[in-house]
Amino acid sequence: MSAPRDPTIEEFYKYCSEKKLMGVRCVRCKHIMVPPRSICNNCRSSRVEWTQLGSKGKLTTYTVVHMAPPQFKHMTPYAVGIVEMAEGVKLPSIIRVARLELLKIGMELEADFSTNPQESAWPQWPRYFFKETA
Amino acid sequence: MVRRERFHLAAKPLASIVSVGLSKFGRREGVYARELFAEAALESFHRLEDFDPGKQIRAAFIGQMSESYERQSHTAPMAANWAGLLPVAATRVEDACASSGAALRCGIMAIKSGLYDIVLVGGMEKMTNLPTPEVTGILATASDFPFEQWNGMTFPGVFALMATSHMHEYGTTEEQMAMVAVKNHKHGALNPKAHMQKEITLDEAIKSRVVSWPLKIYDCSLITDGASVAILAKPKLAKKLSKNYVHIIGTGQAQDTFLMHERESLTTVKAAKLASQEAYKMADLRPKDVNVAEVHDCFTIAEIIAYEDLGFCRPGLGGKFIESGAPALDGSLPINTSGGLKSKGHPVGATGTAQIAELYLQLTGQADRRQVKDAEIGLAHNLGGSGATAVVHILRSG
Ligand SMILES: [Zn+2]
Numbered sequence: 195m196s197a198p199r200d201p202t203i204e205e206f207y208k209y210c211s212e213k214k215l216m217g218v219r220c221v222r223c224k225h226i227m228v229p230p231r232s233i234c235n236n237c238r239s240s241r242v243e244w245t246q247l248g249s250k251g252k253l254t255t256y257t258v259v260h261m262a263p264p265q266f267k268h269m270t271p272y273a274v275g276i277v278e279m280a281e282g283v284k285l286p287s288i289i290r291v292a293r294l295e296l297l298k299i300g301m302e303l304e305a306d307f308s309t310n311p312q313e314s315a316w317p318q319w320p321r322y323f324f325k326e327t328a
Numbered sequence: 329m330v331r332r333e334r335f336h337l338a339a340k341p342l343a344s345i346v347s348v349g350l351s352k353f354g355r356r357e358g359v360y361a362r363e364l365f366a367e368a369a370l371e372s373f374h375r376l377e378d379f380d381p382g383k384q385i386r387a388a389f390i391g392q393m394s395e396s397y398e399r400q401s402h403t404a405p406m407a408a409n410w411a412g413l414l415p416v417a418a419t420r421v422e423d424a425c426a427s428s429g430a431a432l433r434c435g436i437m438a439i440k441s442g443l444y445d446i447v448l449v450g451g452m453e454k455m456t457n458l459p460t461p462e463v464t465g466i467l468a469t470a471s472d473f474p475f476e477q478w479n480g481m482t483f484p485g486v487f488a489l490m491a492t493s494h495m496h497e498y499g500t501t502e503e504q505m506a507m508v509a510v511k512n513h514k515h516g517a518l519n520p521k522a523h524m525q526k527e528i529t530l531d532e533a534i535k536s537r538v539v540s541w542p543l544k545i546y547d548c549s550l551i552t553d554g555a556s557v558a559i560l561a562k563p564k565l566a567k568k569l570s571k572n573y574v575h576i577i578g579t580g581q582a583q584d585t586f587l588m589h590e591r592e593s594l595t596t597v598k599a600a601k602l603a604s605q606e607a608y609k610m611a612d613l614r615p616k617d618v619n620v621a622e623v624h625d626c627f628t629i630a631e632i633i634a635y636e637d638l639g640f641c642r643p644g645l646g647g648k649f650i651e652s653g654a655p656a657l658d659g660s661l662p663i664n665t666s667g668g669l670k671s672k673g674h675p676v677g678a679t680g681t682a683q684i685a686e687l688y689l690q691l692t693g694q695a696d697r698r699q700v701k702d703a704e705i706g707l708a709h710n711l712g713g714s715g716a717t718a719v720v721h722i723l724r725s726g
Binding site: 228321 | 460461462464465468472474475476478479480481482484485488489490491492493496537538539540541542543585587588589590594
Protein backbone atom coordinates (compact mmCIF):
# COMPACT_ATOMS: atom_id res chain seq x y z
CA MET A 195 0.00 0.00 0.00
CA SER A 196 1.27 3.41 -0.87
CA ALA A 197 1.59 6.14 1.74
CA PRO A 198 -1.52 8.29 2.33
CA ARG A 199 -1.53 11.46 0.28
CA ASP A 200 -1.46 14.82 2.07
CA PRO A 201 -4.74 16.78 2.24
CA THR A 202 -3.46 19.55 -0.03
CA ILE A 203 -4.79 21.45 -3.02
CA GLU A 204 -1.92 20.13 -5.14
CA GLU A 205 -2.99 16.54 -4.36
CA PHE A 206 -6.63 17.39 -5.16
CA TYR A 207 -5.56 18.37 -8.67
CA LYS A 208 -3.31 15.31 -8.99
CA TYR A 209 -6.43 13.24 -8.32
CA CYS A 210 -8.23 15.26 -11.01
CA SER A 211 -5.56 14.16 -13.49
CA GLU A 212 -6.51 10.58 -12.51
CA LYS A 213 -10.15 11.59 -13.26
CA LYS A 214 -11.11 11.37 -9.59
CA LEU A 215 -13.06 14.10 -7.81
CA MET A 216 -11.92 13.92 -4.18
CA GLY A 217 -12.72 15.63 -0.91
CA VAL A 218 -11.34 15.09 2.54
CA ARG A 219 -13.56 13.72 5.30
CA CYS A 220 -13.10 14.37 8.98
CA VAL A 221 -12.60 11.05 10.75
CA ARG A 222 -14.31 12.36 13.88
CA CYS A 223 -17.42 14.22 12.61
CA LYS A 224 -17.61 12.93 8.99
CA HIS A 225 -17.74 16.49 7.59
CA ILE A 226 -16.50 16.53 3.97
CA MET A 227 -14.44 19.45 2.67
CA VAL A 228 -13.48 20.70 -0.78
CA PRO A 229 -10.89 22.23 -1.02
CA PRO A 230 -9.06 19.71 1.14
CA ARG A 231 -7.38 20.93 4.31
CA SER A 232 -5.81 19.46 7.40
CA ILE A 233 -8.05 20.97 10.09
CA CYS A 234 -11.77 20.18 10.10
CA ASN A 235 -13.86 23.34 9.67
CA ASN A 236 -16.64 21.83 11.71
CA CYS A 237 -14.97 20.25 14.76
CA ARG A 238 -11.27 21.35 14.48
CA SER A 239 -10.04 17.76 14.48
CA SER A 240 -6.86 17.25 12.48
CA ARG A 241 -7.66 13.65 11.52
CA VAL A 242 -8.90 13.85 7.96
CA GLU A 243 -8.82 11.30 5.13
CA TRP A 244 -9.41 11.43 1.39
CA THR A 245 -12.79 10.30 0.13
CA GLN A 246 -13.85 9.94 -3.49
CA LEU A 247 -16.99 11.79 -4.50
CA GLY A 248 -19.49 10.46 -7.01
CA SER A 249 -19.89 12.27 -10.30
CA LYS A 250 -23.50 13.42 -9.86
CA GLY A 251 -24.48 16.84 -8.60
CA LYS A 252 -27.14 19.55 -8.73
CA LEU A 253 -26.74 23.21 -9.68
CA THR A 254 -27.51 25.46 -6.67
CA THR A 255 -26.73 28.86 -8.23
CA TYR A 256 -24.99 30.22 -11.31
CA THR A 257 -23.97 33.25 -13.34
CA VAL A 258 -23.09 33.78 -16.98
CA VAL A 259 -19.82 35.69 -17.25
CA HIS A 260 -19.67 38.12 -20.17
CA MET A 261 -16.74 40.25 -19.03
CA ALA A 262 -13.75 38.17 -17.95
CA PRO A 263 -10.08 38.64 -17.10
CA PRO A 264 -7.65 38.11 -20.04
CA GLN A 265 -7.09 34.36 -19.44
CA PHE A 266 -10.83 33.57 -19.73
CA LYS A 267 -11.77 36.09 -22.39
CA HIS A 268 -11.80 33.52 -25.21
CA MET A 269 -14.51 31.54 -23.40
CA THR A 270 -17.07 34.35 -22.92
CA PRO A 271 -19.94 34.06 -22.39
CA TYR A 272 -19.47 31.10 -20.06
CA ALA A 273 -21.32 29.81 -17.00
CA VAL A 274 -19.92 29.26 -13.53
CA GLY A 275 -21.92 27.98 -10.62
CA ILE A 276 -21.96 26.10 -7.36
CA VAL A 277 -22.71 22.39 -7.52
CA GLU A 278 -24.03 20.32 -4.62
CA MET A 279 -22.86 16.72 -4.75
CA ALA A 280 -24.93 13.74 -3.62
CA GLU A 281 -22.63 13.56 -0.56
CA GLY A 282 -23.81 17.04 0.48
CA VAL A 283 -20.53 18.83 -0.16
CA LYS A 284 -20.56 21.73 -2.63
CA LEU A 285 -17.93 23.02 -5.04
CA PRO A 286 -17.51 25.88 -7.49
CA SER A 287 -17.23 24.94 -11.15
CA ILE A 288 -17.45 25.95 -14.74
CA ILE A 289 -20.79 24.63 -16.07
CA ARG A 290 -20.80 23.43 -19.67
CA VAL A 291 -24.22 23.29 -21.30
CA ALA A 292 -25.19 23.10 -24.95
CA ARG A 293 -27.18 26.33 -24.64
CA LEU A 294 -26.77 28.85 -21.82
CA GLU A 295 -30.56 29.40 -21.75
CA LEU A 296 -30.89 25.84 -20.44
CA LEU A 297 -29.21 26.72 -17.15
CA LYS A 298 -31.56 26.24 -14.24
CA ILE A 299 -31.18 26.03 -10.48
CA GLY A 300 -31.73 22.40 -9.49
CA MET A 301 -30.61 20.93 -12.83
CA GLU A 302 -28.74 17.60 -12.72
CA LEU A 303 -25.06 17.72 -13.63
CA GLU A 304 -22.15 15.35 -13.86
CA ALA A 305 -18.45 15.86 -13.32
CA ASP A 306 -15.88 15.57 -16.07
CA PHE A 307 -12.22 16.43 -16.47
CA SER A 308 -10.01 18.13 -18.99
CA THR A 309 -6.36 17.40 -18.72
CA ASN A 310 -5.01 20.16 -20.90
CA PRO A 311 -2.26 21.88 -18.97
CA GLN A 312 -2.30 25.65 -18.96
CA GLU A 313 0.27 27.63 -20.85
CA SER A 314 1.54 29.31 -17.71
CA ALA A 315 4.48 27.93 -15.74
CA TRP A 316 2.40 27.68 -12.59
CA PRO A 317 0.06 26.08 -11.87
CA GLN A 318 -0.02 23.04 -14.18
CA TRP A 319 -3.36 21.81 -12.98
CA PRO A 320 -5.94 19.84 -14.92
CA ARG A 321 -9.52 21.08 -14.65
CA TYR A 322 -12.68 19.51 -13.30
CA PHE A 323 -15.94 20.84 -14.64
CA PHE A 324 -19.61 19.94 -14.71
CA LYS A 325 -21.86 19.29 -17.69
CA GLU A 326 -25.45 18.28 -18.33
CA THR A 327 -26.19 14.65 -17.51
CA ALA A 328 -26.29 12.54 -20.64
CA MET B 329 -34.22 67.33 20.53
CA VAL B 330 -36.42 64.45 21.55
CA ARG B 331 -34.04 62.08 19.88
CA ARG B 332 -31.02 63.63 21.53
CA GLU B 333 -32.43 62.95 24.99
CA ARG B 334 -33.12 59.36 24.16
CA PHE B 335 -29.48 58.66 23.47
CA HIS B 336 -27.77 60.57 26.24
CA LEU B 337 -27.34 57.40 28.23
CA ALA B 338 -26.13 55.38 25.27
CA ALA B 339 -22.75 53.70 25.06
CA LYS B 340 -19.53 55.56 25.85
CA PRO B 341 -17.55 56.63 22.79
CA LEU B 342 -14.64 54.39 21.80
CA ALA B 343 -12.94 57.21 19.94
CA SER B 344 -13.97 60.46 18.28
CA ILE B 345 -13.60 61.68 14.71
CA VAL B 346 -12.45 65.30 14.63
CA SER B 347 -11.88 65.67 10.91
CA VAL B 348 -12.15 63.89 7.57
CA GLY B 349 -10.79 64.41 4.08
CA LEU B 350 -11.62 63.05 0.67
CA SER B 351 -9.78 63.43 -2.61
CA LYS B 352 -11.86 64.06 -5.68
CA PHE B 353 -12.98 60.58 -6.83
CA GLY B 354 -12.80 59.72 -10.51
CA ARG B 355 -10.41 59.00 -13.35
CA ARG B 356 -7.46 60.92 -12.00
CA GLU B 357 -5.11 60.68 -14.93
CA GLY B 358 -1.45 61.23 -14.09
CA VAL B 359 -2.06 61.28 -10.35
CA TYR B 360 -0.59 58.51 -8.17
CA ALA B 361 -2.12 56.92 -5.05
CA ARG B 362 0.27 58.78 -2.76
CA GLU B 363 -0.74 62.09 -4.33
CA LEU B 364 -4.43 61.27 -3.91
CA PHE B 365 -3.72 60.41 -0.30
CA ALA B 366 -1.95 63.74 0.29
CA GLU B 367 -4.95 65.52 -1.27
CA ALA B 368 -7.34 63.81 1.16
CA ALA B 369 -5.01 64.37 4.12
CA LEU B 370 -4.63 68.06 3.33
CA GLU B 371 -8.39 68.53 3.33
CA SER B 372 -8.61 66.88 6.75
CA PHE B 373 -5.83 69.14 8.12
CA HIS B 374 -7.52 72.27 6.77
CA ARG B 375 -10.68 71.51 8.72
CA LEU B 376 -8.74 71.91 11.95
CA GLU B 377 -7.35 75.10 13.45
CA ASP B 378 -4.01 75.31 15.25
CA PHE B 379 -3.24 71.74 14.35
CA ASP B 380 0.23 70.46 13.55
CA PRO B 381 -0.30 67.08 11.87
CA GLY B 382 3.40 66.17 11.81
CA LYS B 383 3.66 66.66 15.56
CA GLN B 384 0.23 65.63 16.82
CA ILE B 385 -0.50 62.54 14.69
CA ARG B 386 1.71 59.73 15.99
CA ALA B 387 0.23 56.71 14.22
CA ALA B 388 -1.45 56.05 10.87
CA PHE B 389 -3.31 53.00 9.58
CA ILE B 390 -3.79 53.04 5.83
CA GLY B 391 -5.93 50.68 3.78
CA GLN B 392 -4.94 49.61 0.29
CA MET B 393 -6.02 46.51 -1.58
CA SER B 394 -3.39 45.76 -4.18
CA GLU B 395 0.16 46.64 -5.10
CA SER B 396 -0.48 45.44 -8.65
CA TYR B 397 -2.09 48.65 -9.91
CA GLU B 398 1.03 50.77 -9.42
CA ARG B 399 3.66 48.05 -8.90
CA GLN B 400 4.19 49.47 -5.47
CA SER B 401 4.22 47.82 -2.08
CA HIS B 402 5.30 49.22 1.30
CA THR B 403 2.76 51.94 0.70
CA ALA B 404 1.95 53.13 4.23
CA PRO B 405 5.28 54.90 4.81
CA MET B 406 5.01 56.28 1.26
CA ALA B 407 1.56 57.76 1.89
CA ALA B 408 2.57 59.04 5.32
CA ASN B 409 5.61 60.71 3.78
CA TRP B 410 3.55 62.46 1.10
CA ALA B 411 1.05 63.58 3.75
CA GLY B 412 3.85 65.20 5.73
CA LEU B 413 3.43 62.95 8.74
CA LEU B 414 6.97 61.66 9.35
CA PRO B 415 8.16 60.10 11.65
CA VAL B 416 4.64 58.77 12.27
CA ALA B 417 4.23 55.00 12.85
CA ALA B 418 2.50 54.01 9.62
CA THR B 419 1.10 50.56 8.80
CA ARG B 420 -0.80 49.28 5.79
CA VAL B 421 -3.99 47.32 6.46
CA GLU B 422 -5.40 44.96 3.83
CA ASP B 423 -8.81 43.25 3.89
CA ALA B 424 -9.64 43.67 0.19
CA CYS B 425 -12.53 46.18 -0.20
CA ALA B 426 -12.80 46.43 3.59
CA SER B 427 -9.17 47.57 3.95
CA SER B 428 -9.87 51.04 5.30
CA GLY B 429 -12.83 49.87 7.40
CA ALA B 430 -10.32 47.54 9.03
CA ALA B 431 -7.77 50.39 9.22
CA LEU B 432 -10.37 52.42 11.11
CA ARG B 433 -10.75 49.56 13.58
CA CYS B 434 -6.98 49.55 14.11
CA GLY B 435 -7.15 53.29 14.79
CA ILE B 436 -9.95 52.82 17.29
CA MET B 437 -7.98 50.09 19.06
CA ALA B 438 -4.88 52.30 19.14
CA ILE B 439 -6.85 55.13 20.80
CA LYS B 440 -8.89 52.91 23.10
CA SER B 441 -5.78 51.10 24.32
CA GLY B 442 -4.38 54.43 25.49
CA LEU B 443 -1.27 54.05 23.36
CA TYR B 444 -2.07 57.13 21.23
CA ASP B 445 -4.16 60.30 21.66
CA ILE B 446 -4.53 61.16 17.98
CA VAL B 447 -4.20 58.86 14.96
CA LEU B 448 -4.95 59.12 11.27
CA VAL B 449 -6.78 56.37 9.42
CA GLY B 450 -7.51 56.24 5.73
CA GLY B 451 -7.24 54.41 2.47
CA MET B 452 -6.30 54.82 -1.17
CA GLU B 453 -6.35 53.06 -4.52
CA LYS B 454 -5.21 54.10 -7.96
CA MET B 455 -6.96 51.86 -10.50
CA THR B 456 -7.68 53.56 -13.81
CA ASN B 457 -4.16 53.43 -15.26
CA LEU B 458 -4.71 49.79 -16.31
CA PRO B 459 -7.16 48.45 -18.94
CA THR B 460 -10.45 47.12 -17.52
CA PRO B 461 -9.78 43.38 -18.12
CA GLU B 462 -6.55 43.68 -16.12
CA VAL B 463 -8.35 45.53 -13.32
CA THR B 464 -11.00 42.77 -13.38
CA GLY B 465 -8.17 40.26 -12.95
CA ILE B 466 -6.65 42.16 -10.00
CA LEU B 467 -10.03 42.53 -8.28
CA ALA B 468 -10.63 38.78 -8.71
CA THR B 469 -7.51 38.10 -6.62
CA ALA B 470 -9.60 38.93 -3.54
CA SER B 471 -11.38 35.63 -4.12
CA ASP B 472 -9.79 32.20 -3.78
CA PHE B 473 -7.27 31.37 -6.52
CA PRO B 474 -7.16 27.53 -6.86
CA PHE B 475 -10.93 26.96 -6.88
CA GLU B 476 -12.72 30.24 -7.63
CA GLN B 477 -10.44 32.25 -9.91
CA TRP B 478 -9.25 29.00 -11.45
CA ASN B 479 -12.83 28.23 -12.42
CA GLY B 480 -13.36 31.55 -14.15
CA MET B 481 -15.03 33.47 -11.33
CA THR B 482 -14.76 37.22 -11.40
CA PHE B 483 -15.59 39.84 -8.79
CA PRO B 484 -18.97 40.64 -10.40
CA GLY B 485 -19.36 36.87 -10.86
CA VAL B 486 -19.31 36.05 -7.15
CA PHE B 487 -21.95 38.69 -6.40
CA ALA B 488 -23.96 37.48 -9.39
CA LEU B 489 -24.11 34.05 -7.71
CA MET B 490 -25.70 35.76 -4.70
CA ALA B 491 -28.08 37.69 -6.95
CA THR B 492 -29.23 34.49 -8.69
CA SER B 493 -29.81 32.86 -5.29
CA HIS B 494 -31.73 35.88 -3.97
CA MET B 495 -33.89 36.04 -7.09
CA HIS B 496 -34.61 32.32 -6.90
CA GLU B 497 -35.40 32.23 -3.19
CA TYR B 498 -37.23 35.54 -2.70
CA GLY B 499 -38.33 36.63 -6.15
CA THR B 500 -36.06 39.68 -6.14
CA THR B 501 -36.03 41.22 -9.62
CA GLU B 502 -33.48 42.78 -11.95
CA GLU B 503 -35.67 45.87 -11.86
CA GLN B 504 -35.36 46.16 -8.07
CA MET B 505 -31.58 45.90 -8.39
CA ALA B 506 -31.64 48.63 -11.04
CA MET B 507 -33.61 50.84 -8.62
CA VAL B 508 -30.63 50.79 -6.25
CA ALA B 509 -28.43 52.09 -9.09
CA VAL B 510 -30.92 54.83 -9.99
CA LYS B 511 -31.16 55.96 -6.34
CA ASN B 512 -27.41 56.03 -5.79
CA HIS B 513 -26.77 57.93 -9.02
CA LYS B 514 -29.40 60.44 -7.94
CA HIS B 515 -27.53 60.92 -4.66
CA GLY B 516 -24.15 61.01 -6.35
CA ALA B 517 -25.31 63.79 -8.66
CA LEU B 518 -25.46 65.97 -5.51
CA ASN B 519 -21.91 65.09 -4.41
CA PRO B 520 -19.16 67.25 -5.93
CA LYS B 521 -16.56 64.61 -4.98
CA ALA B 522 -18.39 61.75 -6.73
CA HIS B 523 -16.89 60.02 -9.77
CA MET B 524 -20.17 60.08 -11.78
CA GLN B 525 -22.36 63.06 -10.97
CA LYS B 526 -25.05 62.00 -13.35
CA GLU B 527 -28.58 60.69 -12.86
CA ILE B 528 -29.60 57.58 -14.78
CA THR B 529 -33.00 56.15 -15.70
CA LEU B 530 -34.37 52.74 -14.75
CA ASP B 531 -34.54 51.86 -18.44
CA GLU B 532 -30.87 52.72 -19.03
CA ALA B 533 -29.85 50.59 -16.05
CA ILE B 534 -31.91 47.56 -17.07
CA LYS B 535 -30.82 47.72 -20.71
CA SER B 536 -27.12 48.22 -19.94
CA ARG B 537 -24.55 45.66 -21.05
CA VAL B 538 -24.44 42.36 -19.17
CA VAL B 539 -21.25 41.92 -17.14
CA SER B 540 -22.07 38.70 -15.32
CA TRP B 541 -25.73 37.80 -15.58
CA PRO B 542 -27.91 38.89 -13.80
CA LEU B 543 -25.60 41.84 -13.14
CA LYS B 544 -25.24 44.54 -15.77
CA ILE B 545 -22.88 47.50 -16.08
CA TYR B 546 -25.18 49.70 -13.99
CA ASP B 547 -25.34 47.08 -11.23
CA CYS B 548 -21.58 47.40 -10.77
CA SER B 549 -19.63 49.98 -8.80
CA LEU B 550 -17.08 52.08 -10.64
CA ILE B 551 -13.38 51.59 -11.19
CA THR B 552 -12.17 54.77 -9.56
CA ASP B 553 -9.08 56.54 -8.26
CA GLY B 554 -9.39 58.08 -4.83
CA ALA B 555 -8.29 58.43 -1.22
CA SER B 556 -9.96 59.18 2.08
CA VAL B 557 -8.85 59.92 5.63
CA ALA B 558 -10.31 60.45 9.09
CA ILE B 559 -8.52 61.87 12.12
CA LEU B 560 -9.38 60.07 15.35
CA ALA B 561 -8.84 61.39 18.84
CA LYS B 562 -9.40 60.34 22.40
CA PRO B 563 -13.01 61.39 23.18
CA LYS B 564 -11.77 63.75 25.93
CA LEU B 565 -9.73 65.73 23.37
CA ALA B 566 -12.42 65.93 20.68
CA LYS B 567 -13.99 69.22 21.73
CA LYS B 568 -10.59 70.87 22.11
CA LEU B 569 -9.56 69.89 18.58
CA SER B 570 -12.73 70.79 16.71
CA LYS B 571 -16.25 72.07 17.20
CA ASN B 572 -17.31 69.51 14.61
CA TYR B 573 -16.74 66.05 16.01
CA VAL B 574 -18.62 62.78 16.07
CA HIS B 575 -18.23 59.78 18.34
CA ILE B 576 -17.65 56.18 17.31
CA ILE B 577 -19.89 54.19 19.63
CA GLY B 578 -19.87 50.77 18.02
CA THR B 579 -17.49 48.67 15.95
CA GLY B 580 -17.83 45.11 14.71
CA GLN B 581 -15.92 42.83 12.39
CA ALA B 582 -16.50 39.23 11.39
CA GLN B 583 -15.25 36.82 8.75
CA ASP B 584 -16.95 33.99 6.92
CA THR B 585 -15.61 31.09 4.85
CA PHE B 586 -13.07 32.27 2.28
CA LEU B 587 -14.77 30.28 -0.47
CA MET B 588 -18.38 31.10 -1.21
CA HIS B 589 -19.60 27.56 -1.74
CA GLU B 590 -18.91 26.73 1.91
CA ARG B 591 -21.24 29.44 3.25
CA GLU B 592 -24.49 28.45 4.95
CA SER B 593 -26.47 30.66 2.59
CA LEU B 594 -25.81 32.89 -0.42
CA THR B 595 -28.86 35.10 0.14
CA THR B 596 -27.20 36.74 3.12
CA VAL B 597 -23.71 37.88 4.14
CA LYS B 598 -23.39 36.20 7.51
CA ALA B 599 -20.22 38.14 8.42
CA ALA B 600 -22.14 41.41 7.99
CA LYS B 601 -24.96 40.17 10.20
CA LEU B 602 -22.48 39.20 12.93
CA ALA B 603 -20.45 42.41 12.61
CA SER B 604 -23.57 44.57 12.84
CA GLN B 605 -24.91 42.65 15.84
CA GLU B 606 -21.59 43.28 17.58
CA ALA B 607 -21.68 46.98 16.73
CA TYR B 608 -25.35 47.45 17.68
CA LYS B 609 -24.72 45.77 21.02
CA MET B 610 -21.70 47.94 21.76
CA ALA B 611 -23.64 51.07 20.81
CA ASP B 612 -26.69 49.89 22.73
CA LEU B 613 -28.84 50.69 19.71
CA ARG B 614 -31.19 48.91 17.35
CA PRO B 615 -31.52 49.11 13.57
CA LYS B 616 -34.51 51.46 13.83
CA ASP B 617 -32.35 54.00 15.69
CA VAL B 618 -30.17 54.58 12.60
CA ASN B 619 -30.87 57.86 10.76
CA VAL B 620 -28.43 57.56 7.87
CA ALA B 621 -26.26 54.73 6.53
CA GLU B 622 -23.48 54.16 4.03
CA VAL B 623 -23.58 50.54 2.86
CA HIS B 624 -21.22 48.59 0.63
CA ASP B 625 -22.98 48.66 -2.74
CA CYS B 626 -20.09 47.17 -4.74
CA PHE B 627 -22.98 45.62 -6.69
CA THR B 628 -26.66 46.56 -6.40
CA ILE B 629 -27.53 43.13 -4.99
CA ALA B 630 -25.03 43.75 -2.16
CA GLU B 631 -27.02 46.82 -1.09
CA ILE B 632 -30.28 44.87 -1.15
CA ILE B 633 -28.74 42.12 0.99
CA ALA B 634 -27.23 44.78 3.30
CA TYR B 635 -30.72 46.16 4.08
CA GLU B 636 -31.60 42.70 5.36
CA ASP B 637 -28.32 41.88 7.13
CA LEU B 638 -28.34 45.22 8.99
CA GLY B 639 -31.92 44.68 10.16
CA PHE B 640 -33.43 47.59 8.17
CA CYS B 641 -35.95 45.09 6.77
CA ARG B 642 -36.70 41.40 7.18
CA PRO B 643 -34.73 38.71 5.27
CA GLY B 644 -35.96 38.49 1.69
CA LEU B 645 -37.64 41.90 1.72
CA GLY B 646 -34.67 43.95 0.49
CA GLY B 647 -36.20 44.24 -2.97
CA LYS B 648 -39.45 45.57 -1.51
CA PHE B 649 -37.46 47.96 0.71
CA ILE B 650 -35.85 49.75 -2.27
CA GLU B 651 -39.21 49.74 -4.04
CA SER B 652 -40.79 51.50 -1.04
CA GLY B 653 -38.45 54.48 -1.41
CA ALA B 654 -37.30 54.19 2.22
CA PRO B 655 -33.56 54.34 1.41
CA ALA B 656 -33.84 57.45 -0.80
CA LEU B 657 -32.60 60.85 0.38
CA ASP B 658 -36.18 61.88 1.17
CA GLY B 659 -37.11 58.46 2.58
CA SER B 660 -37.34 57.22 6.15
CA LEU B 661 -33.76 55.86 6.22
CA PRO B 662 -31.54 57.51 3.59
CA ILE B 663 -28.84 55.08 2.43
CA ASN B 664 -25.71 55.95 0.47
CA THR B 665 -26.32 59.69 0.42
CA SER B 666 -22.77 60.04 -0.95
CA GLY B 667 -23.81 58.15 -4.09
CA GLY B 668 -22.27 54.97 -2.71
CA LEU B 669 -19.66 52.86 -4.44
CA LYS B 670 -22.02 52.88 -7.41
CA SER B 671 -21.83 56.58 -8.23
CA LYS B 672 -19.26 58.13 -5.89
CA GLY B 673 -16.94 55.33 -7.00
CA HIS B 674 -15.04 52.43 -5.45
CA PRO B 675 -11.30 53.03 -5.13
CA VAL B 676 -11.16 49.78 -3.23
CA GLY B 677 -8.81 50.63 -0.36
CA ALA B 678 -10.34 54.09 0.14
CA THR B 679 -13.95 52.97 0.39
CA GLY B 680 -14.26 52.20 4.12
CA THR B 681 -13.07 55.57 5.35
CA ALA B 682 -14.85 57.38 2.49
CA GLN B 683 -18.10 56.03 3.96
CA ILE B 684 -16.99 57.41 7.34
CA ALA B 685 -16.24 60.79 5.74
CA GLU B 686 -19.82 60.99 4.41
CA LEU B 687 -21.30 60.07 7.80
CA TYR B 688 -19.10 62.70 9.48
CA LEU B 689 -20.48 65.36 7.13
CA GLN B 690 -24.04 64.17 7.75
CA LEU B 691 -23.73 64.03 11.54
CA THR B 692 -22.07 67.47 11.75
CA GLY B 693 -24.64 69.06 9.43
CA GLN B 694 -22.15 69.75 6.63
CA ALA B 695 -23.56 67.51 3.90
CA ASP B 696 -24.95 70.45 1.94
CA ARG B 697 -27.54 69.40 -0.66
CA ARG B 698 -27.39 65.80 0.59
CA GLN B 699 -28.04 66.70 4.21
CA VAL B 700 -30.35 64.35 6.11
CA LYS B 701 -32.31 66.51 8.56
CA ASP B 702 -31.42 65.99 12.24
CA ALA B 703 -29.23 62.97 11.51
CA GLU B 704 -27.77 61.82 14.80
CA ILE B 705 -26.92 58.13 14.38
CA GLY B 706 -25.00 56.90 11.32
CA LEU B 707 -23.97 53.39 10.32
CA ALA B 708 -21.22 52.26 7.91
CA HIS B 709 -21.18 48.76 6.38
CA ASN B 710 -17.99 47.75 4.56
CA LEU B 711 -17.48 44.33 2.91
CA GLY B 712 -14.24 42.65 1.86
CA GLY B 713 -14.17 40.40 -1.20
CA SER B 714 -17.34 38.37 -1.57
CA GLY B 715 -18.19 38.88 2.10
CA ALA B 716 -15.45 36.83 3.78
CA THR B 717 -14.85 40.11 5.65
CA ALA B 718 -17.41 42.55 7.01
CA VAL B 719 -16.81 45.65 9.10
CA VAL B 720 -19.59 47.75 10.66
CA HIS B 721 -19.29 51.04 12.53
CA ILE B 722 -21.89 53.12 14.35
CA LEU B 723 -21.35 56.85 14.81
CA ARG B 724 -23.18 59.40 16.95
CA SER B 725 -23.15 63.16 16.56
CA GLY B 726 -21.08 64.94 19.22
ZN1 LIG C 1 -14.79 17.28 12.08
